[in-house]
Amino acid sequence: xxxxxxxxxxxxxxxxxxxxxxxxxxxxxxxxxxxxxxxxxxxxxxxxxxxxxxxxxxxxxxxxxxxxxxxxxxxxxxxxxxxxxxxxxxxxxxxxxxxxxxxxxxxxxxxxxxxxxxxxxxxxxxxxxxxxxxxxxxxxxxxxxxxxxxxxxxxxxxxxxxxxxxxxxxxxxxxxxxxxxxxxxxxxxxxxxxxxxxxxxxxxxxxxxxxxxxxxxxxxxxxxxxxxxxxxxxxxxxx
Numbered sequence: 001x002x003x004x005x006x007x008x009x010x011x012x013x014x015x016x017x018x019x020x021x022x023x024x025x026x027x028x029x030x031x032x033x034x035x036x037x038x039x040x041x042x043x044x045x046x047x048x049x050x051x052x053x054x055x056x057x058x059x060x061x062x063x064x065x066x067x068x069x070x071x072x073x074x075x076x077x078x079x080x081x082x083x084x085x086x087x088x089x090x091x092x093x094x095x096x097x098x099x100x101x102x103x104x105x106x107x108x109x110x111x112x113x114x115x116x117x118x119x120x121x122x123x124x125x126x127x128x129x130x131x132x133x134x135x136x137x138x139x140x141x142x143x144x145x146x147x148x149x150x151x152x153x154x155x156x157x158x159x160x161x162x163x164x165x166x167x168x169x170x171x172x173x174x175x176x177x178x179x180x181x182x183x184x185x186x187x188x189x190x191x192x193x194x195x196x197x198x199x200x201x202x203x204x205x206x207x208x209x210x211x212x213x214x215x216x217x218x219x220x221x222x223x224x225x226x227x228x229x230x231x232x233x234x235x236x237x238x239x
Contacts, residue, residue, distance in 0.1 A: 012042050012045060013186055016038070016042065016186055017186060019034075019038050020182050020186070024178060025178070077133055077135050077192075077193050080123070080132050080133060080134060080135065081135050081138045083123050084119070084123075084141060084142055085138075087122060089145075092142075094143060094144065095143045096143060096144070097143055098143075099115045099118075099119075099134075099143055102118055103195070103197040104201075106198070106201070115198075116130060116132050116134065116194075116198075117130070117131035119132050119134055135192065135193055136152075136156075136192055136193075137149055138195075139195040139196065160188070164181075167181050168181075176215065183207045183211060187203045187204040187207055190203050
C-alpha cells in the first residue's frame with residue numbers, strides 16, 4: 001500500500017521499524033550480522049526500484065543495482081550540495097528563511113510545490129519526478145550562509161541530545177519509549193537529505209500522531225476492561 005503512493009522511503013522505513021522494535025524486544029540487542037543483512041536488503045530494494053523508475057524495467061545486473069542504490073544514498077546529495085554552494089550567493093541571494101515558508105505552504109489546499117521544486121528550477125535540473133533534496137547543510141547554507149550551518153547544526157545537536165535523554169531516563173526503556181525512539185530516529189534521519197521542516201511536517205509528526213492515538217485507544221480499552229471487570233465482580237458479590 002505504501003509503495004503505491006509513489007514513494008519508496010515510507011515502505012522501506014516500515015520494514016526497518018518492525019525489525020528494530022521486534023529484535024530489541026525479543027533479544028534486548030540488535031545482532032550486527034542481521035542488521036547488515038537488513039541494510040543490504042534495503043539498499044538492493046532501493047537500487048531495484050530506482051532502476052525501474054529510470055528504465056521502466058528490471059535488470060539482473062546486481063552490480064548496477066548496488067551502484068544505483070549507493071549513488072542515490074551517498075553521491076546524489078553531495079552533488080546537489082556542491083551546486084547549492086555554487087549558486088548561493090553568486091547567482092541567488094541568501095533566502096533568510098524563505099525556504100521554510102515555501103515548505104510551510106504545502107499544508108495549504110491545492111497544488112503547493114515544496115522548496116525542492118523551486119531549487120530544482122534554479123539549479124537548472126530537468127530529471128523526472130519530484131524536487132531535489134537540498135540536505136540540511138545546504139538548506140542552512142542557502143538561508144543563512146556558513147554561520148547558519150554552524151549555529152543551526154549546534155542547535156539541532158542540543159535538541160536531539162535532550163530528546164534522547166528524555167526518552168532514555170528509564171532503564172531498561174519501556175516499550176512505548178522504544179517505539180518513540182525508533183520512530184524519531186528513523187524519521188528524523190531524513191533531515192540529513194531533505195532539510196528540516198518537510199521531514200517534521202510529513203514524516204515525523206504523522207508517525208507521532210498515529211502513535212499517540214494508538215496509546216489513547218489502548219488506555220481507553222484497558223479502562224473499559226477494568227470497569228467491566230469491576231461491574232462483573234460487584235454483580236457476583238451481590239448474588
